Amino acid sequence: xxxxxxxxxxxxxxxxxxxxxxxxxxxxxxxxxxxxxxxxxxxxxxxxxxxxxxxxxxxxxxxxxxxxxxxxxxxxxxxxxxxxxxxxxxxxxxxxxxxxxxxxxxxxxxxxxxxxxxxxxxxxxxxxxxxxxxxxxxxxxxxxxxxxxxxxxxxxxxxxxxxxxxxxxxxxxxxxxxxxxxxxxxxxxxxxxxxxxxxxxxxxxxxxxxxxxxxxxxxxxxxxxxxxxxxxxxxxxxxxxxxxxxxxxxxxxxxxxxxxxxxxxxxxxxxxxxxxxxxxxxxxxxxxxxxxxxxxxxxxxxxxxxxxxxxxxxxxxxxxxxxxxxxxxxxxxxxxxxxxxxxxxxxxxxxxxxxxxxxxxxxxxxxxxxxxxxxxxxxxxxxxxxxxxxxxxxxxxxxxxxxxxxxxxxxxxxxxxxxxxxxxxxxxxxxxxx
Amino acid sequence: xxxxxxxxxxxxxxxxxxxxxxxxxxxxxxxxxxxxxxxxxxxxxxxxxxxxxxxxxxxxxxxxxxxxxxxxxxxxxxxxxxxxxxxxxxxxxxxxxxxxxxxxxxxxxxxxxxxxxxxxxxxxxxxxxxxxxxxxxxxxxxxxxxxxxxxxxxxxxxxxxxxxxxxxxxxxxxxxxxxxxxxxxxxxxxxxxxxxxxxxxxxxxxxxxxxxxxxxxxxxxxxxxxxxxxxxxxxxxxxxxxxxxxxxxxxxxxxxxxxxxxxxxxxxxxxxxxxxxxxxxxxxxxxxxxxxxxxxxxxxxxxxxxxxxxxxxxxxxxxxxxxxxxxxxxxxxxxxxxxxxxxxxxxxxxxxxxxxxxxxxxxxxxxxxxxxxxxxxxxxxxxxxxxxxxxxxxxxxxxxxxxxxxxxxxxxxxxxxxxxxxxxxxxxxxxxxxxxxxxxxxxxxxxxxxxxxxxxxxxxxxxxxxxxxxxxxxxxxxxxxxxxxxxxxxxxxxxxx
Numbered sequence: 001x002x003x004x005x006x007x008x009x010x011x012x013x014x015x016x017x018x019x020x021x022x023x024x025x026x027x028x029x030x031x032x033x034x035x036x037x038x039x040x041x042x043x044x045x046x047x048x049x050x051x052x053x054x055x056x057x058x059x060x061x062x063x064x065x066x067x068x069x070x071x072x073x074x075x076x077x078x079x080x081x082x083x084x085x086x087x088x089x090x091x092x093x094x095x096x097x098x099x100x101x102x103x104x105x106x107x108x109x110x111x112x113x114x115x116x117x118x119x120x121x122x123x124x125x126x127x128x129x130x131x132x133x134x135x136x137x138x139x140x141x142x143x144x145x146x147x148x149x150x151x152x153x154x155x156x157x158x159x160x161x162x163x164x165x166x167x168x169x170x171x172x173x174x175x176x177x178x179x180x181x182x183x184x185x186x187x188x189x190x191x192x193x194x195x196x197x198x199x200x201x202x203x204x205x206x207x208x209x210x211x212x213x214x215x216x217x218x219x220x221x222x223x224x225x226x227x228x229x230x231x232x233x234x235x236x237x238x239x240x241x242x243x244x245x246x247x248x249x250x251x252x253x254x255x256x257x258x259x260x261x262x263x264x265x266x267x268x269x270x271x272x273x274x275x276x277x278x279x280x281x282x283x284x285x286x287x288x289x290x291x292x293x294x295x296x297x298x299x300x301x302x303x304x305x306x307x308x309x310x311x312x313x314x315x316x317x318x319x320x321x322x323x324x325x326x327x328x329x330x331x332x333x334x335x336x337x338x339x340x341x342x343x344x345x346x347x348x349x350x351x352x353x354x355x356x357x358x359x360x361x362x363x364x365x366x367x368x369x370x371x372x373x374x375x376x377x378x379x380x381x382x383x384x385x386x387x388x389x390x391x392x393x394x395x396x397x398x399x400x401x402x403x404x405x406x407x408x409x410x411x412x413x414x415x416x417x418x419x420x421x422x423x424x425x426x427x428x429x430x431x432x433x434x
Numbered sequence: 435x436x437x438x439x440x441x442x443x444x445x446x447x448x449x450x451x452x453x454x455x456x457x458x459x460x461x462x463x464x465x466x467x468x469x470x471x472x473x474x475x476x477x478x479x480x481x482x483x484x485x486x487x488x489x490x491x492x493x494x495x496x497x498x499x500x501x502x503x504x505x506x507x508x509x510x511x512x513x514x515x516x517x518x519x520x521x522x523x524x525x526x527x528x529x530x531x532x533x534x535x536x537x538x539x540x541x542x543x544x545x546x547x548x549x550x551x552x553x554x555x556x557x558x559x560x561x562x563x564x565x566x567x568x569x570x571x572x573x574x575x576x577x578x579x580x581x582x583x584x585x586x587x588x589x590x591x592x593x594x595x596x597x598x599x600x601x602x603x604x605x606x607x608x609x610x611x612x613x614x615x616x617x618x619x620x621x622x623x624x625x626x627x628x629x630x631x632x633x634x635x636x637x638x639x640x641x642x643x644x645x646x647x648x649x650x651x652x653x654x655x656x657x658x659x660x661x662x663x664x665x666x667x668x669x670x671x672x673x674x675x676x677x678x679x680x681x682x683x684x685x686x687x688x689x690x691x692x693x694x695x696x697x698x699x700x701x702x703x704x705x706x707x708x709x710x711x712x713x714x715x716x717x718x719x720x721x722x723x724x725x726x727x728x729x730x731x732x733x734x735x736x737x738x739x740x741x742x743x744x745x746x747x748x749x750x751x752x753x754x755x756x757x758x759x760x761x762x763x764x765x766x767x768x769x770x771x772x773x774x775x776x777x778x779x780x781x782x783x784x785x786x787x788x789x790x791x792x793x794x795x796x797x798x799x800x801x802x803x804x805x806x807x808x809x810x811x812x813x814x815x816x817x818x819x820x821x822x823x824x825x826x827x828x829x830x831x832x833x834x835x836x837x838x839x840x841x842x843x844x845x846x847x848x849x850x851x852x853x854x855x856x857x858x859x860x861x862x863x864x865x866x867x868x869x870x871x872x873x874x875x876x877x878x879x880x881x882x883x884x885x886x887x888x889x890x891x892x893x894x895x896x897x898x899x900x901x902x903x904x905x906x907x908x909x910x911x912x913x914x915x916x917x918x919x920x921x922x923x924x925x926x927x928x929x930x931x
Contacts, residue, residue: 098791098792098793098794098797099791099792099793099796100792100793101669101673101793101794102793102794131791278923295822295825295826296822297617297822297825298582298613298614298617298821298822299582299583299613299917299918299921299922300582300583300584301583301584301585302583302585304583305583305921305922305923306922306923308923308925327822331788331789331790331791331792334791334792335788335789335790335791335792335799336788336789339788339833342829342833342889345889345890346826346829346889348889348890349889349890349891349892394889394890395888395889396829396832396833396835396836396887396888396889397832397835397836397839397887398836399836399840416799416800416801419798419800420770420800420802420806420841423770423771423773423806424806424841426773426774426810427774428771
């Protein structure tokens with residue numbers, strides 16, 4: 001019985017990794033030339049009066065002197081800003097339709113010990129979530145969709161906000177294994193030392209399991225700390241193929257993560273990282289990326305006493321790779337996935353260079369989660385995820401005037417748009433007009 | 435963490451042990467006084483009895499001790515002024531003196547400014563490239579009652595023992611050393627309404643506070659401000675009491691409101707009759723009914739947490755049934771659906787720019803909510819319900835304005851400034867004192883580094899009653915709460931703890 005589960009786990013994992021690298025072939029054969037705008041490729045310097053040429057869903061050329069084929073549909077972006085589609089690296093998009101009280105939350109695995117590494121969250125991903133269009137309208141074209149809760153919450157996926165099926169959407173799955181030290185400790189909760197010990201035990205057991213799979217299958221293994229499927233899911237983490245994203249705020253906990261990385265030679269990423277600035281040099285030296293917000297400055301727990309708004313700027317200054325995530329306290333994982341651009345604006349307000357801020361919501365998260373060959377910059381060969389803005393994308397007054405995902409212009413009419421339309425005039429009309 | 439908890443436990447135990455010895459004289463003295471007065475007479479109230487024996491309208495048993503901080507006459511010149519009552523004044527000038535806005539003019543040479551200076555030369559601040567607005571007012575805050583760090587020991591915002599707790603007062607939970615207060619001030623917020631939570635149908639009285647450092651909550655209380663009464667619709671009371679005797683349903687909620695108002699009306703009548711001639715034994719005083727009676731008398735302003743349009747319409751009917759007026763619906767994510775009704779009733783809408791979807795009753799949130807309410811003529815205002823959002827209400831308003839413009843509404847920045855200043859001042863019935871830049875008003879003023887609706891703009895300086903209490907350029911002088919000392923790295927000293 002264990003062996004069958006185990007095989008299933010490995011197969012599912014392998015299949016997912018393969019599926020992720022196969023692009024959907026559904027993009028229509030179409031050539032689009034976005035011309036005249038100020039182009040921010042992110043991978044290179046901005047281009048005044050630049051052209052982005054798209055063919056069959058991919059970017060084929062970016063530059064000031066791009067020859068435009070005669071069959072291309074021309075899109076005039078003069079006076080506009082052109083950027084890669086934005087990437088929000090911490091969302092529950094597709095997993096949660098309503099936060100609670102609605103039976104529409106697929107982001108949490110249930111278990112007795114909070115260790116569910118085999119939870120492949122994307123198996124519950126809903127491509128038709130009504131929260132996807134508002135995100136896309138706001139210029140977000142790719143997100144990480146992340147399970148939450150427990151010590152090991154499960155596996156996240158990196159998805160394009162595109163298409164009708166998971167296969168269409170998934171760029172990479174698993175993109176990360178999600179773990180948390182976060183707020184642990186104190187009254188009733190396990191001590192942080194215990195949490196770290198548990199993580200270490202899990203990694204050691206994974207190593208043992210990896211070496212003794214055959215014994216395990218014959219039922220001759222020692223007792224291990226996770227289910228066979230769980231350990232199987234941890235193998236790519238141990239091998240450094242899937243990063244372990246650990247939610248940790250306190251500087252001393254971040255140090256524990258640095259130590260874990262060293263001990264096991266795994267890839268780790270710090271999530272949240274409220275006090276990461278205090279250990280910025282060590283993070284830079286260990287080449288550990290950080291996902292952090294730009295609006296957090298409240299000592300909200302004894303693990304986040306050092307929270308400050310220039311955290312991200314200080315981390316970048318020290319050479320740490322940083323992707324911005326929402327942490328302003330306003331539903332930024334779902335309803336306001338679109339607000340990631342304001343996180344970038346606030347980061348600039350607190351010292352992050354503007355170019356770095358754009359990078360932190362495009363190319364950097366793509367790099368951190370291993371999809372920078374697909375998204376995050378405007379370069380030939382990348383998915384044509386492109387946004388045309390009528391101004392500085394970080395400003396509130398700016399709107400995304402056109403959004404392309406894999407070369408297809410999105411003409412979203414979100415549920416929010418429909419409600420607004422219905423109640424723009426009073427009384428509302430609930431049916432056909434006479 | 436463990437060590438800390440242990441240390442706390444020991445400290446508390448130590449206090450308990452030492453208390454009897456050091457506190458002994460006080461109770462003994464109190465007992466003596468009581469005995470003496472009761473023996474004096476059985477019929478007339480003892481002369482030492484406080485006013486607490488009576489249920490008197492507008493009683494103020496915890497009076498404000500706030501005094502404006504020391505200030506110098508200050509002139510801000512060459513600055514763009516959003517007055518919140520008229521068009522912007524470009525390159526204008528503003529004089530603050532004696533805690534008030536002494537003059538507003540087109541330039542520092544404006545005769546009005548010169549006259550108000552009265553020969554005395556003020557501190558002059560060059561506002562070139564900068565903007566001035568009135569101090570921001572957040573009518574929905576839980577600072578102090580849900581302080582940081584957000585630990586159980588300090589979680590004092592929801593008295594979840596009974597669906598009707600109009601007898602609790604938020605000020606009795608406010609921790610003045612909440613490190614969120616100085617952060618709010620740095621965001622340009624000068625006045626807060628601190629509300630109890632929304633777990634109860636009747637949550638208790640609000641506290642109207644100035645965002646100032648103080649040892650006591652009394653030292654923060656806005657002098658003369660009316661109390662608010664927090665009430666709540668919908669899911670929260672249902673969720674809290676569904677398995678604890680109810681209300682379990684929305685119809686249970688409505689029955690719960692009405693039952694209390696019936697009692698409150700009888701209480702008000704009884705007391706008003708007694709207070710007319712003050713003859714005979716006064717009726718029994720009841721803290722909760724007293725608060726509700728004050729609502730019925732118009733002395734306390736109901737501030738009602740309500741998401742859904744249909745529930746708001748029902749609450750309006752209840753208010754007609756019992757003869758009180760809801761001052762503002764808070765959260766109101768569906769307020770746009772009944773914008774016409776709210777406008778007709780003269781009820782304010784305190785809303786978010788774009789929160790939604792975190793529960794069923796928040797499902798129909800739209801970012802154009804504020805803009806649609808504004809279009810219908812509703813007194814609309816931003817609110818936070820969140821210590822982070824509260825620091826950036828200018829950004830929230832910027833989002834709401836942009837969402838309105840995106841559907842073709844011609845909302846000016848002048849309109850939008852009102853959503854965070856004069857309109858919330860109205861919701862607290864303080865619009866005659868604060869919320870606009872007008873001569874004679876309290877000098878609650880924010881100097882912004884640029885357009886307040888740009889994401890890159892910060893509050894550079896903040897004045898309350900003419901006293902500069904925040905200055906971004908002077909980190910050494912920054913207000914740090916007691917909690918922060920030693921715990922929170924001090925930016926002014928390079929970030930060391």
